[in-house]
Amino acid sequence: MKLTPLWLALCSLPVLACGPDGCETPLTLQLTAAQCHLNGLPFLSPDNDTRTNLALLLADEQAFSLPDGALPLPFTVDALISPAVGDTGPAGPDPLLALASSLGIDAATTEAAITRANSWSEGRCISNNPVSAEAFLQALAQTPSLTTSDRSQLASQRLAMLGQCGQPLDATESTPQGENKAAPLSPAAQGFADYLTASQHFYQGEFVQADALFATLAEQDQPWLKETADYMRIRVALNLSQQNAFDDWGSLDRSRIDQAQWQRSEQLISDYRAHYPKGRYLDSATGLLRRLAWFKGDNELLASRYLQASQRQSAPELVNEIDLKLLMQPGFTGSAAMPMLTLVQDLRRLRIHDSWDEWQPLQAAELTQQAPQFARHAPWLAYLEQTSRYYLAKDYDAVVAAAPALGTGPLDNLAFSQQVLKGMALAARQAWPAAEQQWRALLANQPTPLQDQLLQLALAMTLERSGQLAQVFAKESPIRSDHYRIPLLEYVAPAPLLRRMARDEQASDLLRQRASYTLSYKQLTHGDYQDFLQDRAGSPATAPFDWQGSQDYQCPALTEVVTTLARTPNAPRALNCLGEFFLAQGLDWDPLLSRPGADTLAGSQDLFAGKQRSRLDWYQKVIANPKAAKEDKAYALYRAINCYAPSGSNGCGSQQVPVNQRKAWFNTLKQQYGTSQWAKQLKYYW
Incomplete structure (x- = not known):
């Protein structure tokens, strides 16, 4: 498998900044006004594009038709108000x-x-x-x-x-x-x-x-x-x-x-x-x-x-x-x-305002002044008061208390928004059982496809933060969309859950592939070498883990490298070769390393056991090992210094090694291992 297809596959994740303009699409119930494109959610939210909120209100008045199908969240306003027309078969001749x-x-x-x-x-x-x-x-x-x-x-x-x-x-x-x-x-x-x-x-x-x-x-x-x-x-x-x-x-x-x-x-x-x-x-x-x-x-x-x-x-x-x-x-x-x-x-x-926004923040006193405008639309004024309490006063108890009782049957967009705000207030109070109950009740209340998507996201975030991640993937779970399940597997799930979902024949091919890839990647970066070998035993080799080694610095196939590390975790050549694998496959900055924000889906603590290591960590282990062979130590020094080429920023991990230390590595390589091919190839340090 070539590098580009791998990255394209990983960049299909909704929580990553893989768009051509670098704009992220966060999975959260509370977007940021400055978020590029003002991506929207199907409730009356301050951070929606104004056209999204207008379309939702017009739909309540039977004056606008929203899409019949589901839209993965958050959606663009064009997707909401100008949905693509489905394939209706071959077009007839132009009249x-x-x-x-x-x-x-x-x-x-x-x-x-x-x-x-x-x-x-x-x-x-x-x-x-x-x-x-x-x-x-x-x-x-x-x-x-x-x-x-x-x-x-x-x-x-x-x-x-x-x-x-x-x-x-x-x-x-x-x-x-x-x-x-x-x-x-x-x-x-x-x-x-x-x-x-x-x-x-x-x-x-x-x-x-x-x-x-x-x-x-x-x-x-x-x-x-x-x-x-x-x-x-x-x-x-x-x-x-x-x-x-x-x-x-x-x-x-x-x-x-x-x-x-x-x-x-x-x-x-x-x-x-x-x-x-x-x-x-x-x-x-x-x-x-x-x-x-x-x-x-x-x-x-x-x-x-x-x-x-x-x-x-x-x-x-x-x-x-x-x-x-x-x-x-x-x-x-x-x-x-x-x-x-x-x-x-x-x-x-009511948005979180930035300097570019020309509108002044709404003041609570203005709602009183606007009351005559809403004389025939009392629920609109009530919702504005509710949103003001949530976004400005942050009086979550008052938001919960003011929410109407949930009846049975479908909800229009205004009534649905009132219930969503109540659920968000419960989550803000970290009243997880009550929040979970709210989302499950709404999911059982005949939501529209658009509303169902939001409720799946809300329940997934609640279960994640309340320590019930496995419930997201339970057979009876109402969270069915891979759009919300895959990020949780990639950024939060422990190894047993990843392993289970990689083998779940009821799951989609994409979800199983992501679970399998994530499990293997994290096993290598967290030093879980024995489980890596066991999980891959009997399974067909898949890219990028079918690496067959390198020639310049003599490395065997990946499975042999990991077998050595399972026996001897600090084996110098094996650590260098593991780094060579990551370098060859372009995995230094895998999207799995770009974690979502704390207030978004999959933004909680990673439950995968062990400490995450990078390629530079492995080189540093070899450099510090007094028993490492000269060639292995020279290669580790060569690669560690090159991690900072040519900009001086680390391209092999997140740690920042001072330039004096990199200079010391360079001097050691030249003075102690000057006859090695690695010392001869390196002319600078960065």
């Missing part, structure tokens, strides 16, 4: 392909247009997409007064526009009237041709020309053209109002908004909603009211718009929009129009 084909367009032309449209776009250009093109082609197909030639030419011209935005069409792509003079468009087709011309002006940013054409089209009798033109007049006015209001960095300067066009946009939206109460663009037009409220800088109006939107739609885009337009804005502490946002911001302000 635009079939529709274009029925209008006489060859597949290659349509596919090229779709590919072009899939490139990155922003702003007004986003709507120049295959969906809008399909709507246009559908209108062509449903207009009986058009000729076959009309439909083919107009469809070709619309497809040519796909992916073209902010610049004139390529000359080869044809213009709205086209260049096919042999087949002029019929009078019935002129409205559609004018629509394409107006749309081209719009996407090129020529809003005045587009406005005039769309106004004329709004007088058309053709239903699709008339409604679409009315809708596009809204978008034109909106773009006219904002065209000078953004700087090169995308920041809005409200003083530069064209107020006349802003007011016109609002009126056009009102007219559209009145004329088309079930219009095809109703959601989009209503959504543009939110943009107008944002332009105005009226947070209460904007919050009321979001409240209305949340009652009509459940989409990640809405959660992200609320977060960007309100929750992330400095100074926004909440809204009387949408008290849910006050709750989210209050939770944010």
Whole structure:
């Protein structure tokens, strides 16, 4: 087995900092606000991303759909609000392909247009997409007064526009009237041709020309053209109002908004909603009211718009929009129009704050002042008071006393959060039996898959800290996820438990492999040589423990090295060869040596018996052994000094040997063992 696959396998552990940016993902019920990515938990936690808490609250109002399945904790906000869609089998043909084909367009032309449209776009250009093109082609197909030639030419011209935005069409792509003079468009087709011309002006940013054409089209009798033109007049006015209001960095300067066009946009939206109460663009037009409220800088109006939107739609885009337009804005502490946002911001302000956070910590007196906002949401205020007691006052007894009695049946996210906070308070008091009872009762209370994951983590941490680690791995244990069981095996479990789980045929292959690897690794680093040999007897050799020795410094296979150490634990050559094995396999800084934090899962004391040793420890034993052969001592000196190459930091263990001692080793190697190949190879000490 090569070194890279081994490290990749070990770095799949959730508690390790193996990501490309070095960000850790701690397994704990209380994250840190400064934790990179603001990884989340499925309860209303101050340290969740604000979008996570917002999504949980919206889900309680039946205004958002959380993932049906489990997410290993902690999860990213994207995983919560934009879960990956499962494999639904082979995708069918793009409907635009079939529709274009029925209008006489060859597949290659349509596919090229779709590919072009899939490139990155922003702003007004986003709507120049295959969906809008399909709507246009559908209108062509449903207009009986058009000729076959009309439909083919107009469809070709619309497809040519796909992916073209902010610049004139390529000359080869044809213009709205086209260049096919042999087949002029019929009078019935002129409205559609004018629509394409107006749309081209719009996407090129020529809003005045587009406005005039769309106004004329709004007088058309053709239903699709008339409604679409009315809708596009809204978008034109909106773009006219904002065209000078953004700087090169995308920041809005409200003083530069064209107020006349802003007011016109609002009126056009009102007219559209009145004329088309079930219009095809109703959601989009209503959504543009939110943009107008944002332009105005009226947070209460904007919050009321979001409240209305949340009652009509459940989409990640809405959660992200609320977060960007309100929750992330400095100074926004909440809204009387949408008290849910006050709750989210209050939770944010209960975090452990760092200097980078612009929000001031929430004060208990503010909750009294906010009471009128929560008049219709008393449980929200009660939860804020509970979280304030836990995170600020650290009055855990009061948190436990204030928690509602646990009934039977599923809990919504708010009720679940209340019970989680009670369990956390019991754990903070180290009332382990009561905490265990709380988690087990919740696990028996029909939790959702998301809630179940949190409860497995909570119970695992409680059993770990109460000295009942074996209960995590009991046959009847509700802790089933390897995500929580493997870290406990790797960082806490004693040898008997590791041995049992390595042989447990009911466990997953991954868990058994980790248990086996951890057992072998710790047996070597803790000097448990006899058990290492016994456990590996009769078992197939597995990487990296199938090492067959080295040539430069004559070492036999690993099993022979360990056999020697089992008989003579201080055998110089065997100790050097054990170090050679660790060096060759890249095990000096195995992830098993990077222990989780004390407040995270698997952060308690390692129960594996004996003292952990490193490669440098073994070399030092040989250096200090007066009976060691010259070659063995020279090699140990050579390797011990090289542990600090080239930076001066120990790469073979955690101990820090003073530079004077390393200099003394170097002098000893050169003066007493100068004829050895190891002395000749070494030119410096670090």
